[in-house]
Amino acid sequence: MRGVMMHHSLADEDLSGPRLGKSDPRLGKEELRRGCHDRRAAVDHRTRMSRDDRRTEHAMSRLLWAHKVALYLSRGDEPDTVGLADTLVMMGKQVLAPVLTDGHGHSLHEPAWAWYDGKNVRTGLWQIPEPIAPVLPASAITVAEVVLCSALLVDRAGYRVGVGGGWYDRVLTQRAPGVPVWAVVNDDEIVDEVPHDPWDEPVTAALTPTGLHLLGQ
Numbered sequence: 001m002r003g004v005m006m007h008h009s010l011a012d013e014d015l016s017g018p019r020l021g022k023s024d025p026r027l028g029k030e031e032l033r034r035g036c037h038d039r040r041a042a043v044d045h046r047t048r049m050s051r052d053d054r055r056t057e058h059a060m061s062r063l064l065w066a067h068k069v070a071l072y073l074s075r076g077d078e079p080d081t082v083g084l085a086d087t088l089v090m091m092g093k094q095v096l097a098p099v100l101t102d103g104h105g106h107s108l109h110e111p112a113w114a115w116y117d118g119k120n121v122r123t124g125l126w127q128i129p130e131p132i133a134p135v136l137p138a139s140a141i142t143v144a145e146v147v148l149c150s151a152l153l154v155d156r157a158g159y160r161v162g163v164g165g166g167w168y169d170r171v172l173t174q175r176a177p178g179v180p181v182w183a184v185v186n187d188d189e190i191v192d193e194v195p196h197d198p199w200d201e202p203v204t205a206a207l208t209p210t211g212l213h214l215l216g217q
């Protein structure tokens with residue numbers, strides 16, 4: 001019984017915060033992505049739940065001020081954001097989520113958004129959940145007061161390696177000036193340096209199970 005009662009946050013792993021690691025400079029983004037996918041796939045269920053709970057708790061305590069949050073809806077072994085999105089909606093906040101399809105299984109050619117209500121969701125492209133709601137253009141991000149984006153790795157300067165495709169690189173440029181961007185990752189996914197390209201938009205912070213870690217400056 002004891003095991004069942006135990007809160008997830010008691011799981012005995014990485015409570016010490018990010019460990020600095022240098023991503024091997026000879027590795028390209030593709031290899032870094034593969035390594036990260038493999039590491040995420042190897043994490044056991046209990047550890048994953050603990051990480052998700054702790055990340056969500058930190059996020060909630062840091063988002064009390066916000067009314068409008070842009071947030072991806074996670075799939076598979078990505079850091080969970082659906083629990084967070086549901087909590088935000090319950091608290092009366094407005095959640096803007098990416099939309100990748102037209103609702104008939106065809107992919108949209110430009111990044112798009114829709115308001116997430118916690119109920120009306122479908123599985124869009126690549127098993128990614130998306131709201132069933134009127135589709136808004138990429139520029140809808142301008143109303144967001146904070147943006148939580150996906151990443152596989154982030155570095156100390158805020159550069160991120162994403163899944164590829166440049167979805168976030170294209171939308172982040174359209175956010176309102178001064179709006180913070182948090183990459184949602186695990187502690188071992190903050191590294192000293194990742195390769196970056198001219199179009200890469202650095203993020204402000206990394207949200208991990210141990211808290212919000214400011215990057216850059």
Ligand SMILES: Nc1nc2c(c(=O)[nH]1)N(C=O)[C@@H](CNc1ccc(C(=O)N[C@@H](CCC(=O)O)C(=O)O)cc1)CN2
Nearest residue numbers: 072073074075078098126128150162163164165167168
């Ligand atoms: N849950 C979630 N939503 C998200 C992102 C994300 O990383 N995770 N994105 C972050 O940018 C944007 C969507 N961009 C994406 C780009 C590629 C793939 C993807 O899975 N690609 C396939 C390979 C595709 C191909 O065959 O060309 C894959 O990796 O298996 C997913 C999302 C916005 N929404």
Ligand SMILES: Nc1ncnc2c1ncn2[C@@H]1O[C@H](COP(=O)(O)OP(=O)(O)OP(=O)(O)O)[C@@H](O)[C@H]1O
Nearest residue numbers: 160161162163164165166167168169170197199200
């Ligand atoms: N502002 C932009 N406009 C058009 N295309 C862009 C823009 N930014 C990036 N791209 C394109 O997106 C592609 C993928 O970029 P990159 O490998 O940096 O993805 P990523 O940042 O890791 O992933 P993502 O942003 O999808 O999570 C690049 O080939 C690039 O040409």
